[in-house]
Amino acid sequence: xxxxxxxxxxxxxxxxxxxxxxxxxxxxxxxxxxxxxxxxxxxxxxxxxxxxxxxxxxxxxxxxxxxxxxxxxxxxxxxxxxxxxxxxxxxxxxxxxxxxxxxxxxxxxxxxxxxxxxxxxxxxxxxxxxxxxxxxxxxxxxxxxxxxxxxxxxxxxxxxxxxxxxxxxxxxxxxxxxxxxxxxxxxxxxxxxxxxxxxxxxxxxxxxxxxxxxxxxxxxxxxxxxxxxxxxxxxxxxxxxxxxxxxxxxxxxxxxxxxxxxxxxxxxxxxxxxxxxxxxxxxxxxxxxxxxxxxxxxxxxxxxxxxxxxxxxxxxxxxxxxxxxxxxxxxxxxxxxxxxxxxxxxxxxxxxxxxxxxxx
Amino acid sequence: xxxxxxxxxxxxxxxxxxxxxxxxxxxxxxxxxxxxxxxxxxxxxxxxxxxxxxxxxxxxxxxxxxxxxxxxxxxxxxxxxxxxxxxxxxxxxxxxxxxxxxxxxxxxxxxxxxxxxxxxxxxxxxxxxxxxxxxxxxxxxxxxxxxxxxxxxxxxxxxxxxxxxxxxxxxxxxxxxxxxxxxxxxxxxxxxxxxxxxxxxxxxxxxxxxxxxxxxxxxxxxxx
Numbered sequence: 001x002x003x004x005x006x007x008x009x010x011x012x013x014x015x016x017x018x019x020x021x022x023x024x025x026x027x028x029x030x031x032x033x034x035x036x037x038x039x040x041x042x043x044x045x046x047x048x049x050x051x052x053x054x055x056x057x058x059x060x061x062x063x064x065x066x067x068x069x070x071x072x073x074x075x076x077x078x079x080x081x082x083x084x085x086x087x088x089x090x091x092x093x094x095x096x097x098x099x100x101x102x103x104x105x106x107x108x109x110x111x112x113x114x115x116x117x118x119x120x121x122x123x124x125x126x127x128x129x130x131x132x133x134x135x136x137x138x139x140x141x142x143x144x145x146x147x148x149x150x151x152x153x154x155x156x157x158x159x160x161x162x163x164x165x166x167x168x169x170x171x172x173x174x175x176x177x178x179x180x181x182x183x184x185x186x187x188x189x190x191x192x193x194x195x196x197x198x199x200x201x202x203x204x205x206x207x208x209x210x211x212x213x214x215x216x217x218x219x220x221x222x223x224x225x226x227x228x229x230x231x232x233x234x235x236x237x238x239x240x241x242x243x244x245x246x247x248x249x250x251x252x253x254x255x256x257x258x259x260x261x262x263x264x265x266x267x268x269x270x271x272x273x274x275x276x277x278x279x280x281x282x283x284x285x286x287x288x289x290x291x292x293x294x295x296x297x298x299x300x301x302x303x304x305x306x307x308x309x310x311x312x313x314x315x316x317x318x319x320x321x322x323x324x325x326x327x328x329x330x331x332x333x334x335x336x337x338x339x340x341x342x343x344x345x346x347x348x349x350x351x352x353x354x355x356x357x358x359x360x
Numbered sequence: 361x362x363x364x365x366x367x368x369x370x371x372x373x374x375x376x377x378x379x380x381x382x383x384x385x386x387x388x389x390x391x392x393x394x395x396x397x398x399x400x401x402x403x404x405x406x407x408x409x410x411x412x413x414x415x416x417x418x419x420x421x422x423x424x425x426x427x428x429x430x431x432x433x434x435x436x437x438x439x440x441x442x443x444x445x446x447x448x449x450x451x452x453x454x455x456x457x458x459x460x461x462x463x464x465x466x467x468x469x470x471x472x473x474x475x476x477x478x479x480x481x482x483x484x485x486x487x488x489x490x491x492x493x494x495x496x497x498x499x500x501x502x503x504x505x506x507x508x509x510x511x512x513x514x515x516x517x518x519x520x521x522x523x524x525x526x527x528x529x530x531x532x533x534x535x536x537x538x539x540x541x542x543x544x545x546x547x548x549x550x551x552x553x554x555x556x557x558x559x560x561x562x563x564x565x566x567x568x569x570x571x572x573x574x575x576x577x578x579x580x581x582x583x584x
Contacts (some may be wrong), residue, residue: 126367127461131391140459142402178404180458194415234461241459264405266460272488275368276405276454309486309497311408311423311530311573318440318541322499322529322571326485341484341499342569352424354408355454356573357495359486 054099054109058092061111066114067129069095077115085167103217105149105174119218120151120208126181127233130203130225132196134238135185137207140178148209150175151217154189157202166222169206182241197227239267244295249336251293255285259349265358275308278353280315281338287345291338295327307359312340323352361393361433361451361512364492364577365400371575372433373525375447380442391435391449404428406457410528410544412439412448418543418558421447421528428455440540450528452574454495476514478479479506483569487519494520497573502531502558504566510557521552523576529556531570547572571581 070091126139153169173188208220361374409426425436547556
């Protein structure tokens with residue numbers, strides 16, 4: 001864009017060829033017509049297609065619906081886009097903006113202007129990792145609005161000299177919810193950008209909770225940092241959350257099976273960890289004092305603890321037993337043993353639940 | 361209800377009395393208690409509580425599911441012992457948010473020794489102590505020779521002496537046959553001593569296994 005005290009274009013507004021002139025105060029501003037880059041990636045094609053569809057949608061709505069958008073836009077005043085720019089809003093722009101984000105969130109076009117616009121919210125963060133192997137945000141907390149989704153844009157600077165790239169971020173993922181406050185962006189990032197991060201690269205992340213029904217992106221958190229091995233806030237090594245699922249176990253032809261298996265330990269580097277457990281074992285055989293099953297080798301690598309002491313409860317008669325669950329890492333066998341230490345035996349259906357501490 | 365809270369982790373200590381004839385109870389699917397408005401945790405993984413019925417002599421009971429959801433303490437509703445009148449729910453439990461990455465338990469283990477080995481034999485013991493709370497899991501045998509109703513006192517050496525709680529203690533039945541729930545007695549842990557009774561005649565018990573697991577907040581008298 002060029003600012004000219006032009007003689008040729010004095011008092012002139014409009015376009016000629018690829019040049020557009022407009023008056024700003026007593027000066028004339030010339031700008032060239034914007035052209036898209038002609039790049040044809042899947043994401044760019046989808047974005048252009050979505051935008052074009054939405055623009056066309058405004059033509060197809062009724063005049064009454066159009067007046068609704070215009071009225072809402074007039075009440076709104078200015079409008080902030082996700083790139084941080086502020087615009088005076090028109091009914092058309094508001095329709096396109098809202099419906100663009102609604103479509104990103106998987107919602108259909110809304111022809112009718114909403115009664116009110118619920119702006120997006122900042123995220124909170126406890127810690128985060130930007131490493132070549134893991135892009136993880138933790139401590140995002142619970143969403144307060146059931147319609148909220150987590151909207152995440154990212155950009156990786158192409159050189160150390162490239163700064164303030166907040167207007168270059170692109171959509172990486174929409175998350176309907178977090179996994180207990182955690183978001184793992186690694187696979188979404190790889191799918192979007194193709195190559196993993198490298199130590200020293202500068203990364204920009206723009207994230208917010210946006211009401212998927214409303215689609216009004218106004219407030220968002222801007223977080224950026226250099227890629228490093230340790231977490232950004234607390235300087236911790238990334239440890240995955242150790243869980244045991246049915247996929248981690250095999251039990252040959254044993255006469256018992258899991259109806260439910262939800263077993264997770266706090267990710268720490270010690271073997272004294274807080275463990276939450278909620279599982280049900282169906283026993284099709286005779287009453288027994290123990291259940292023993294084998295874990296696949298990669299599971300034992302994630303599981304540091306050796307013993308866990310807890311209660312079990314029979315699902316039918318509610319008898320409570322004192323149980324130990326232990327792991328072992330033998331050369332040819334990696335058993336997970338559930339042992340009943342009371343004189344009561346495991347019956348048909350046994351429940352194990354609670355929050356306990358593992359022991360060495 | 362007493363509470364200890366840290367980011368992503370909390371302990372609740374207390375007892376509630378449930379009236380199974382109350383109209384609200386009858387129509388409820390689960391029990392809910394409002395936590396303080398400034399309570400940090402809004403959602404927890406599954407934890408547990410202990411139901412203690414009003415059956416005479418040995419107050420039968422069982423374990424209940426218990427968790428935090430939307431800043432409410434939610435407890436599973438079991439109607440098995442409703443016909444025996446009001447029952448109690450003891451909550452000496454930890455609640456944790458999954459994915460918590462802080463130092464969860466900066467604990468160390470002390471030895472726990474029974475000073476009445478002629479009456480009881482310890483089978484398993486787990487004890488962890490932090491500045492703010494203790495965790496204990498005990499399984500011990502009553503010996504054949506132990507007679508009478510008690511009270512029996514077990515001095516647990518080397519544990520924190522600033523914990524004072526009343527805690528439910530399970531024991532298994534004599535023969536291992538199926539029955540509904542367990543026999544439960546209420547023990548008192550105070551000044552490092554665990555005191556409890558077998559209010560019936562223990563002479564017929566033979567060897568039985570007695571067990572308890574709890575989290576207790578330190579420096580607070582846990583009364584409700």
